[in-house]
Amino acid sequence: MTKKALIAMSGGVDSSVAAYIIREQGYECMGATMRLFDNEDAGLTTEKSCCSLDDSQDAWRVARDLGFPHYTLNFKDVFRRCVIDRFVRAYEHGDTPNPCIDCNRFLKFQALYERGQALGCQYIVTGHYARIEEVEGRYRLKKALDPAKDQSYVLYTLTQAQLAHTLFPLGGLQxxxxxxIAEEQGFVNAQKKESQDICFVPDGxxxxxxxxxxxxxxxxxxxVDREGHVLGEHKGIICYTIGQRKGLGLALPAPAYVLEKDVxxxxxxxxxxxxxxxxxxVAGDVNWIAWDEPPKEFRACARIRYNxxxxxxxxxxxxxxxxLQFDEPQRAVTPGQAVVLYDGEDVLGGGTII
Incomplete structure (x- = not known):
């Protein structure tokens, strides 16, 4: 029996090549582009956003060339509630969030996963650079073989059920x-530039x-300084993040950095x-991948920001x-960011810094 796969197609080269690989492996495929927000409503130009009409058309063209159907799915309400609103609340509470993690958690591997099930698809496919392996009945999330592209950090929220029904075809590729591959297949987006910013805030x-x-x-x-002495006036607490130096607008005798935000x-x-x-x-909202119940104490390597x-x-x-306690002091531990734990190539789990 042919297995069916729903492929998340952003219009970029990575998801397009992922679609090609999965089709070549014999899966019955359908492509889906998630409509997450209206650029005009967010005050954005279509040229700068990864959710533009051009991107959806690029995804449709690739799906057409590969011979399978493509759909545009409206997830704007879910995206607003689970990504944009959480992003805003985090900043209002003095945190610095990572909305890409929320998008993966609530959109790609929840809302889209559920839509795929309704369509009879056994698997969700994305262009993420990471790997999944099953070892003795448990699914492991592993780093990509290309260290410069590894995206395992933003995937730590994946559950065992989601890992069992997810495919990352690019995890073993540079x-x-x-x-x-995209050039050989003549894909329209073979040389398309990658988005480096948050999709709904492309100007940063x-x-x-x-x-x-x-x-x-x-x-x-x-x-204020650490003793409470006033040094000047800020422009609103949402404008700053821990470790920031540039953009403070102050003339001080020595360099000053944001240490804390007193909301x-x-x-x-x-x-x-x-x-x-x-x-x-200290981390909360934790997801464990390596175990159902972790050891009472263990050694790991931890990452507190994407790069x-x-x-x-x-x-x-x-x-x-x-x-957790690092062996050596780390700079700018920032509430709202993710702390992800590794054992070599394996992601053990992670949570949100509080």
Whole structure:
């Protein structure tokens, strides 16, 4: 019996090549582009967003060339509720979120997964650079073979049930190999540039986007040092993140960095770079991949941001999540970001820094 696969097609080269590989492996395929928001409603130009009409048309063309149907699915309400609104709330509470993780968690591997099941598909396929292996009845999430493209960090929320029904065809390929396959197949997007920004904030102006989404103005307040001395006035607490130096608009005798955000007092605390380093991290909203119940204490390597090289640490699971202590101090541990745990190539699990 032929297995059916629903392929998440963004219009980019990665998902297109993933579709080609899965078709070549004999799956019955259908493509799906998720409509996540209206560019005009978000104040964006169609040229800059990964959700533009052109992207949907590119996905349709690739699906047509590969000989399987393509659908555009409206997930705007889910995206607004589960990604944009969570993004806004996090900033309003002083955190710095990673909306790509929420998009994977709630859209690609939940809403789209459920739609695929309704359509009779056994698998969801995406162009992520990661690998899934089954070992003794348990599914493992592993790093991609191309370290420069590895996306395992943003996939740590995947459950065993989702891993069992997900395929990552690009996990064993180099990006250069993916481009070559696209060129050989004559895909219209073979040389398409990759989006480097959050899809609904492609210009990187997060504070402006939050004001646009909420219609609110966020009041100015004091910049203060660690002793509480006022150093100047900030432009709204949503404009800053831990570790930031640029854009403070202050003339001070020594470089100053954002150390903390006091939301209740509407204050941004500044200090020297060395004050940003610490060894302790607490995480909540945890998902374990390697076990149903983790050991009471274990060693792992942890990554506290997407592009960071993971660092050795000791981990102690708690009822609320886990706490860890790095062997060496790490810079700018930021609430709202993900901390993901690794054992070599395997993702053990992860959570949100609190």
């Amino acid at each position: 990006k250069s190999e993916v481009r070559k 102006k997060y504070a402006e986007a939050i004001r646009r989404f909420t219609g609110k103005e966020y009041p100015c307040g004091p910049f 209740a007092g509407n204050r941004v605390i500044l200090g020297p770079n060395e004050a940003l380093f610490g060894r302790d991290v 960071q090289k993971e660092q050795p640490a000791t981990v102690w699971p708690t009822e609320e999540g886990f706490r």
